[in-house]
Every structure is written in C-alpha cells, then in structure tokens.
Amino acid sequence: MITNQKIEVGDASYSRLSHVLRFTAGANAQAIQMVEDICGRTDMSMEEIAHEMGKILESAIHSHYHRGGMRRKYD
Secondary structure (H helix, E strand, C coil): CCCCCCEEEEEEEEECCCCEEEEEEEECHHHHHHHHHHHCCCCCCHHHHHHHHHHHHHHHHHHHHHHHCCCCCCC
C-alpha cells in the first residue's frame, strides 16, 4: 500500500468574469503510481495521468458534495 503520496497545489487564480478557478497541481511519483493503479495501466503518458487525476478530482468533489454539501439543490 502506498502511504507517502503527495499532491501540492499552487498558483491559484479566480476569474470573476468567467467564474473559473485555475490552479497548478504537482504530484510525486507515489501519487502518479496510485493513478496508474486505479486505471490498471502502467503505460500511460503524463498527459493521460493528468487527465485521469482531473477526473478523480471531479469525482471526489461530486462524492463529497452529495454526501454532506450544505448548498444541495434538489430539482
């Protein structure tokens, strides 16, 4: 089990016009290996790993929001 994964976030900026938050993220080798393990592939390019990390982040945000989000809206 990998226990020393690290993901750092920096250079955050928010556009009030487009309502978009942008930031850079850095992942160490163990975090990259975890993404490869989740995908079941070891031949991924760094661009593919970054794309998968984005999908995992989106999934985690949805999961946490629906679990206990204070501003839930039911349509």
